[in-house]
Ligand SMILES: Cc1ncc(C[n+]2csc(CCOP(=O)(O)OP(=O)(O)O)c2C)c(N)n1
């Protein structure tokens with residue numbers, strides 16, 4: 001969704017989610033190509049289409065909200081970035097390099113007893129990598145949350161599923 | 167002409183302080199009255215107000231100011247304007263903002279704020295008003311650049327009064343009231359994120375016309391949206407054209423004449439038997455400008471179970487929110503009704519339905535057992551109705567007296583009824599009457615309040631006296647928080663926990679302390695006498711009616727029950743004894 005980049009606008013939106021009792025899985029916010037307009041991407045778990053519709057309508061009522069798009073069922077590009085700090089010693093270090101390669105992840109920091117893996121992709125991919133790295137001992141994870149928009153060309157919409165992304 | 171143009175351009179170029187801009191903007195908006203209360207952060211504004219020629223009412227509490235503004239807006243159809251200072255002044259209007267948000271009342275509210283350079287430092291009388299009020303305003307601003315102030319005020323008036331009306335707040339740091347800038351109020355409002363849909367979609371209108379023509383048991387549920395859209399005339403025209411009976415929500419009362427044969431009464435928790443049963447039995451429900459509040463629908467599981475639901479509302483988020491809706495029509499009520507009238511669809515054949523409704527009306531009217539030895543609250547309302555020919559502006563507080571007024575004062579005209587519906591705010595009735603009287607100086611204004619709620623804002627008697635507003639304050643004195651007492655009687659085994667107040671003050675003496683005439687009545691005869699006297703006086707009068715204390719409001723749909731499960735529907739019903 002796109003919003004006017006005004007003081008308090010994030011507060012307005014998250015406040016609305018609290019007021020209406022919706023749980024936010026993740027939020028990302030950043031500038032768009034137009035000055036003064038920001039894009040926010042929310043991932044929200046909802047029970048049914050009616051709730052999704054209600055959230056969309058409530059968001060649309062906000063004066064500073066310009067456009068809301070429920071893109072759950074559309075062809076989208078969705079990406080998240082994660083930094084994962086893994087405990088390592090000299091014996092497993094190389095093993096980890098090999099392990100993360102298929103994920104097109106990279107090591108962005110190395111110290112004597114840990115290294116930091118950076119990965120981008122859809123949340124499922126990030127989950128999968130985190131699971132793989134768990135046995136080595138994960139010290140810290142930082143995730144950005146999903147940011148997304150629709151693809152240039154739309155295939156036929158797939159069936160409704162949760163979570164829904166706006 | 168030419169001279170005016172030059173004059174205007176000159177004015178536009180003149181630099182002026184933020185405080186003066188505010189004054190000029192209010193004049194440009196043709197604001198007739200401001201309700202407010204001064205304090206440190208708004209002193210520059212009050213200084214400019216001093217010789218501005220604008221009419222300002224100093225209420226005795228900021229809550230009084232905002233409820234008065236609500237009452238003014240309800241009756242005048244114009245936005246109510248409020249000024250409060252920072253910190254405690256601002257937090258005192260929180261209840262009123264919420265009330266206005268719930269009941270879609272247009273307000274433009276100015277709050278002072280500490281100076282920009284100390285915001286965030288817990289400065290004296292600083293409160294995060296923007297943060298506190300975000301969920302209870304339609305929109306809000308904090309002025310950060312003096313050059314933006316005129317635009318902000320213009321947008322605020324636009325947003326408050328268009329689409330679904332509501333309160334808009336402008337928080338003004340003190341330095342912004344003294345900073346100077348150019349005042350240009352001629353600019354257009356440009357809000358890409360705010361484009362209310364006013365005209366109905368043709369396809370949906372066609373669908374509704376078709377559904378009406380097929381219906382066997384249609385009914386219209388009309389809410390305050392009809393009043394906000396000034397669509398009473400169209401509602402009546404449409405109902406008569408299609409021969410469809412009409413039910414009102416609490417807030418909608420007056421939108422359709424109560425004495426009209428097609429009127430079935432109010433729906434909901436204390437609605438009429440006929441209205442509630444009609445909602446239960448109907449096969450087509452046309453909601454016009456109501457939001458299917460839970461006090462109207464009862465348990466949703468049993469709400470209009472066999473009906474196709476059509477919903478006309480200017481706020482798309484209300485459609486389908488509580489009740490699945492087959493025919494959604496996002497539109498201003500007046501525009502949609504005009505279009506429906508224009509379509510002039512086939513009248514449904516509903517002879518049997520009308521006969522059924524007539525039978526319910528005859529067999530299950532609103533009823534109570536009178537007792538002339540006391541003042542029966544229902545009787546009291548009926549007497550007021552008769553004495554004022556059903557023409558008065560009536561405000562109420564919240565509780566039993568509010569429900570009795572809604573039931574027994576028959577509103578035949580729109581914009582005569584002022585009550586707090588969505589929030590149910592005790593303390594609303596008296597200040598709202600001040601605003602209502604100022605909006606219609608010639609109207610007879612009656613403020614019907616409970617003995618408990620009256621005491622939440624009674625300080626405003628002082629304003630009534632000061633301005634000599636001929637409001638008739640009617641206290642329905644049952645020496646209790648009556649509605650709470652009723653629930654405790656019915657649902658909590660008569661354990662009257664903190665709901666009985668046998669030591670209420672002497673309200674007559676209290677009024678006299680404010681230099682307001684006052685009378686007391688304890689029997690029907692006395693009541694008749696003091697009412698006659700009070701309404702013959704063109705000055706404020708307070709009337710303290712000691713009513714039968716253990717009277718309950720019926721019919722009643724208990725919480726969790728369906729509308730068809732209401733109790734206390736007949737005078738012979740034992741729950742009425
Ligand atoms: C500010 C506020 N506090 C509490 C309530 C809950 N409440 C609803 S009705 C009521 C009793 C009102 O008593 P009174 O004003 O005497 O009116 P009555 O019901 O007796 O007619 C109370 C406490 C409320 N609606 N508003």
Ligand SMILES: [Mg+2]
Pocket residue numbers: 565616617618642643644645646647648
């Ligand atoms: Mg009472």
